[in-house]
Amino acid sequence: MDIGSPEWEHLLIDGAVALGVELRPDHTRLFARHATELLKWNAVTNLTAIIQPESIARNHFLDALAPAPFIAPGSDLLDVGSGGGFPGLPLHIAIEGLRTTLIDAVRKKVSFLRYLLREMALSGIEARHLRVEELGEVSAGRGRSYDVITSRAFSAVAPFVRTVWPLVRPGGRVIALKGQICAAEMDALEEVCASGALGGGITLERVGYSIPGLKSERTLVIVKRGS
Numbered sequence: 738m739d740i741g742s743p744e745w746e747h748l749l750i751d752g753a754v755a756l757g758v759e760l761r762p763d764h765t766r767l768f769a770r771h772a773t774e775l776l777k778w779n780a781v782t783n784l785t786a787i788i789q790p791e792s793i794a795r796n797h798f799l800d801a802l803a804p805a806p807f808i809a810p811g812s813d814l815l816d817v818g819s820g821g822g823f824p825g826l827p828l829h830i831a832i833e834g835l836r837t838t839l840i841d842a843v844r845k846k847v848s849f850l851r852y853l854l855r856e857m858a859l860s861g862i863e864a865r866h867l868r869v870e871e872l873g874e875v876s877a878g879r880g881r882s883y884d885v886i887t888s889r890a891f892s893a894v895a896p897f898v899r900t901v902w903p904l905v906r907p908g909g910r911v912i913a914l915k916g917q918i919c920a921a922e923m924d925a926l927e928e929v930c931a932s933g934a935l936g937g938g939i940t941l942e943r944v945g946y947s948i949p950g951l952k953s954e955r956t957l958v959i960v961k962r963g964s
Contacts, residue, residue: 740776741769741789748791752799752949757806759833767830768798769844775821777958778849784821785827791950799948800889801827804912804957807944808885810834815883817869817901818848818890824914825887829862837862838883848914869900889914894958895925902935908964915956918943930960935945938963 739895746765753760772793779785787796801824808814811834816825819839829837839862841847845891850864850929865872891897894913901911930950931937940961 738790739808740772740793741766742790743911745769745790745794748794748950749798751951752795753802753831755949756799756802758802760831764830765811766855767859768794768827771822771853772798774849774856777870778852782845782849784849795948795950797821797823800824800914800955801887802831803914803946803948803955804828804885804887805831807910807912807959808832812836812884813882814838815840815872815886815887815901815904817886817897818842819850819864820890821911822850824855824889826850826862827953828887829859835861839864840867840869842866842868864925869904872892872904874917882909884909886911887914893925894918894922895929898926899934900961902962905962907962910959910961913958915958917954918952918956918958928958936963937958 749765749768750760774850775784776788789795804824805828810832814835814837816839819825819841825837829835839850844866847864847866854862854864884906886901886905888897897913898911905911930941942959944957944959945954946957
């Protein structure tokens, strides 16, 4: 199976249906461009350990689409620790009208993302070389906030939620993509939500999902701010 082949594109389209997402051929063509450039840059820049076309389709692109049913078209999206562009870039392509900011603390990864966005001629999306703590400092004086903040780069959910929470709009949400999440990690997050540190009206949801063709169970942890 080659990247961009009909078989590769059908794998994505059929797999996305299982996740509740409808992809068009123009989406999968952009995904193929993303994957091709990812592998080119990966030869000199450490962007991913996943290099087989089928694995890239499943572990990167389909996994990135898992939060899509929880993101409204036209949302302001912040993706923290984007790395090779996941999950933020596939979400931006698949969901109409997103205004997307990709941030990463590693300059070479941001250089890749900026090159990719230029090559793909995408609008409404930017890549910034920032740690999320720095973005909070920059945004503090500008009132910048987001409807949705995503990440699959953080190892512990509770500290991540606390860090990004000042950037979440009323009615907005944080979506963390995790593998299997242990009880202790969920307990820590529940404690933060119940403590009042995030304010009132907090909704915490744990959504299990799986990628077609992969056996591992994965988890979306969704923390929604009251409106």
